[in-house]
Amino acid sequence: xxxxxxxxxHDIFRQSFIKFLDKExxxxxxxxxxxxxxxxxxxxxxxxxxxxxxxxxxxYGGSGAGFEYSVIITEEMSRVRANGFSASLHSDIVAPxxxxxxxxxxxxxxxxxxxxxxxxxxxxxxxPGAGSDLQAIRTRAVRDGDDYILNGQxxxxxxxxxxxxxxxxxxxxxxxxxxxxxxxxxxxxxxxPGFVKGKRLHKMGLHIQDTAELFFEDCRVPATNLLxxxxxxxAYLMDQLQQERLIVVCRAQAAAEEMLRITLExxxxxxxxxxxxxxxxxxxxxxxxxxxxxxxxxTFFDDLVADHIAGQDIVTKVSMAKWWIGEMANRVAYxxxxxxxxxxxxxxxAISKWAxxxxxxxxxxxxxxxxxxxxxxxxxx
Numbered sequence: 001x002x003x004x005x006x007x008x009x010h011d012i013f014r015q016s017f018i019k020f021l022d023k024e025x026x027x028x029x030x031x032x033x034x035x036x037x038x039x040x041x042x043x044x045x046x047x048x049x050x051x052x053x054x055x056x057x058x059x060y061g062g063s064g065a066g067f068e069y070s071v072i073i074t075e076e077m078s079r080v081r082a083n084g085f086s087a088s089l090h091s092d093i094v095a096p097x098x099x100x101x102x103x104x105x106x107x108x109x110x111x112x113x114x115x116x117x118x119x120x121x122x123x124x125x126x127x128p129g130a131g132s133d134l135q136a137i138r139t140r141a142v143r144d145g146d147d148y149i150l151n152g153q154x155x156x157x158x159x160x161x162x163x164x165x166x167x168x169x170x171x172x173x174x175x176x177x178x179x180x181x182x183x184x185x186x187x188x189x190x191x192x193p194g195f196v197k198g199k200r201l202h203k204m205g206l207h208i209q210d211t212a213e214l215f216f217e218d219c220r221v222p223a224t225n226l227l228x229x230x231x232x233x234x235a236y237l238m239d240q241l242q243q244e245r246l247i248v249v250c251r252a253q254a255a256a257e258e259m260l261r262i263t264l265e266x267x268x269x270x271x272x273x274x275x276x277x278x279x280x281x282x283x284x285x286x287x288x289x290x291x292x293x294x295x296x297x298x299t300f301f302d303d304l305v306a307d308h309i310a311g312q313d314i315v316t317k318v319s320m321a322k323w324w325i326g327e328m329a330n331r332v333a334y335x336x337x338x339x340x341x342x343x344x345x346x347x348x349x350a351i352s353k354w355a356x357x358x359x360x361x362x363x364x365x366x367x368x369x370x371x372x373x374x375x376x377x378x379x380x381x
Contacts, residue, residue, distance in 0.1 A: 005068060005302060005305055005306055005309075006068060006072075010068055010069070010072060013069060013072060014072045014076065017051065017072060017073060017076050018076055020045075020049055020051070021076060021077065021080050021082065022080075024042065024045050025042065025077075025080060025082050025085065026080050026082075028042070029080070029081065029082060029208065032084070032085075032208040033084075033207040033208050035208075036200055036202075036207055036208065036210070037161075037162065037200075037208070037210055038084070038085045038086075038162075038208055038210070040117070040120075040162070042085065043087075043117035043120060044116070044117040044118070045117070046087055046117055047115060047116040047117030047118070048116070048117070050062075050063050050115075051073055051087070052087060052090065052091050052114065052115050052116070052117055053090075053091045053095050053111070053114050053115045054069045054070060054073070054091070055067060055069070055070060055091075055092075056095070056099070056111060056114075056115050060099075060107060060108075060111035060112055060115060061111065061112040061113075061114075061115030061116055062111075062115050066309065067092075067305070067308065067309050068305070068309065070088070070091060070092045070247075071250055071305055073087065073088065073091075074088040074092070074247055074250045074251060074254070075250055075253075075254040076254075078250070078251045078252075078254035078255050078258070079254050079255075079257070079258045081255075081258070081350065081353060081354060081357065082208070083206060083209070083251050083255070083357060084206040084207060084208035084209035084357070085208060085209075086158050086159050086209055086210070088247050088250075088251070089121075089122075089123075089158055089159065089247070090114070090120060090121045090159060091114075092243060092244075092247050093123065093240070093243065093244045093247060094121035094122060094123045094167060095111065095114045095121060096240055096243065097123065097167050097185065097227060097236065097240060098110055098111060098114070098167075098187070098227065099111065100236070100239075100240070101185070101227045101228035101236055102227055102228075103224075105224070106187070106224075106225075106227070110165060110187070113164070118164075119164045119165055120159055120162050120163050120164050120165075121159065121163060121164075121165055121166070121167070122157050122158060122159040122160050122163035122165075122166040122167070123157075123166065123167045123168075123169075124154035124157050124160070124166050124167065124168040124169065124214055125137070125154070125169045125237065126154060126155055126156045126157070127139060127152070127153060127154055127155060128153060128155050131156075132366065132367060132370045134169065134180070134183070134234060134237065135178070135179040135180045135183070135234070136179075137152075137169055137170070137171060137183065138152055138171065139151070139152025139153065139154065139168065139169070139170045139171065139216060140152055140170065140171050140172075140174065141168075141170035141171065141172050141184065141186055141221075142172075143172070143223065144220075146222065146223050146224075147220045147221060147222055147223055148170075148172075148186055148220075148221050148222075148223055148225070148226070149218055149219065149220050149221075150168065150170060150186065150188070150194070150195075150216035150218075150219040150220075150221060151216055151217065151218060151219070152170065152215075152216050153213065153214070153215050153216070154168065154213065154214040154215075154216075155201075155213045155214075156201070156211060156364075157211065157212055157213070157214050158209060158210065158211055158364075159210055160197060160198075160210065160211060160212030160213070160214050161197050161200050161210045161211075161212040162210045163190060164189065164190045165187055165188070165189055165190065166187070166188050166190075166195075166214065167185055167186075167187055167227065168185070168186050168187075168188055168214075168216070169183055169184075169185060169233055169234075169237065170183070170184055170185075170186055170233070171183060171184075172184040172230050172231065173230070173231060176231065180234035180235075181231050181234070182231060183231070183233040183234040183237075184226060184227075184228075184229075184230045184231060184232070184233040185226070185227040185228065185233040185236055185237075186221055186225050186226055186227065187221075187225045187226075187227060188216070188219065188221055188225065189225075192219055192220070192221060193219065193220065194216060194217045194218045194219030194220060195214070195215075195216060195219045196214070196215040196216075196217060197212055197213075197214060197215075198212055198213030198214065198215060199212065199213070200212050201213065203360075204356050204359055204360075205353070205355075205356030205357035205358070205359055205360060206357050206360055241315075241365070241366070242308070242313075242314055242315055242318055243308065244365050245318045245319065245321075245322045245365050245366060245371075246304060246305070246308055246314070246318050246321075247365075248322060248326070248361060248364065248365045249301055249304070249318065249321045249322055249325050249326070250301065250305075251361065252297075252325045252326045252328075252329040252358065252361040253294075253297050253298060253301045253325050253329070255329050255333075255354065255357075255358050255361070256293075256294050256297060256325070256328060256329040256332045256358075257294055257298070258354070259329070259332050259333055259336045259351060259354050259358075260287075260290055260291060260294050260332060260336065262336075262350055262351060263287070263336040263339050263340065263351065264278070264287065266339070266340055266343075266351075267283060267287065267339055270341075277339070283339060286335055286339070287339075290331075290332050290335060290336075293328050293331070293332070294328070294332065297321075297324075297325045297328055297329075300317075300320075300321055300324075300325070301321060301325065303317075304317055304318055304321055315374070315378065316374075316375060316378040316379075319366070319371040319372075319374045319375050319378075320371070320375060322365065322366060322368075322371045323362070323368040323371035323372060325361075326361040326362040326368060327362055327368060329358050329361055330358055330359060330361065330362060333351070333354055333355040333358045333359075334355070336351050336354070336355075337351055337352065337355050
């Protein structure tokens with residue numbers, strides 16, 4: 001039996017947010033793709049309307065809303081192919097680190113700006129030689145009096161170029177055994193001497209998404225910028241990965257639904273040999289298969305959201321969803337491009353852009369292979 005997640009109030013919020021996207025985001029997506037950047041004015045408008053960190057308490061500038069509202073925002077941004085506008089990463093992946101592990105002084109200093117759009121967030125885990133294996137990071141943070149001195153390099157950092165504050169995973173004790181016990185999280189503010197933002201990285205898709213390399217060169221940061229306790233950074237990262245992966249699943253599921261929708265419209269209008277191409281049995285069966293997989297994904301995803309809101313451990317199931325729905329969305333993209341024929345290869349048709357954007361769903365926040373490894377370990381293998 002399907003579990004009820006949304007109320008009439010949620011539906012009203014969704015319609016309001018759709019209108020906001022139609023006015024403030026959709027008309028500018030092509031320009032943002034050309035510039036490979038979302039302007040700060042767009043972040044500010046999101047903040048002014050309460051669409052950034054809606055779950056934050058009112059004293060920090062939020063609305064105290066439930067996670068359902070974050071899901072609605074993420075879904076609808078995906079439907080209009082605005083995943084590169086990384087508001088969900090900012091709101092639902094990075095801000096929770098400050099909220100869960102920060103001191104009251106840190107929360108008061110940074111969270112109101114996160115909600116208003118004045119502070120754009122990033123999290124820096126991946127390094128040139130350390131991706132899925134976070135224990136292998138080499139960025140160092142050495143305590144020096146009342147400061148930490150950071151040295152190292154991060155790569156593939158979403159919001160890296162535009163961020164005002166980055167949560168960096170660093171080694172504070174490189175000799176710790178096991179290695180993950182030596183990892184800590186330190187917040188670094190833009191403009192800090194020694195914190196250097198590299199060039200924007202050019203990617204296959206998600207062109208409006210700001211992705212950059214970050215460098216720390218004798219970067220001196222106040223010790224008060226440590227999030228939580230020294231040596232607990234890896235545990236904090238693992239605790240928050242459940243929601244991070246759920247957000248990625250949300251994007252992929254909404255993308256699959258939208259790709260199927262626009263392709264169904266196309267095959268009903270495009271004709272060949274005297275009939276709409278959707279009437280040919282091969283095409284009709286392919287669409288029936290995709291519709292089935294998309295519906296399975298929706299049922300699985302809604303169930304995960306309900307479990308997450310209820311505070312249940314969904315690590316195993318969200319890892320299953322991350323790989324299966326991510327791969328499913330990529331299968332849908334492939335077949336939808338094929339059904340569009342030559343037009344599917346043209347950027348004037350949305351499916352072309354969808355196909356390149358969705359490829360990342362099986363890579364970031366843990367590759368398909370890492371998800372299967374996590375599942376296997378949870379199965380006792």
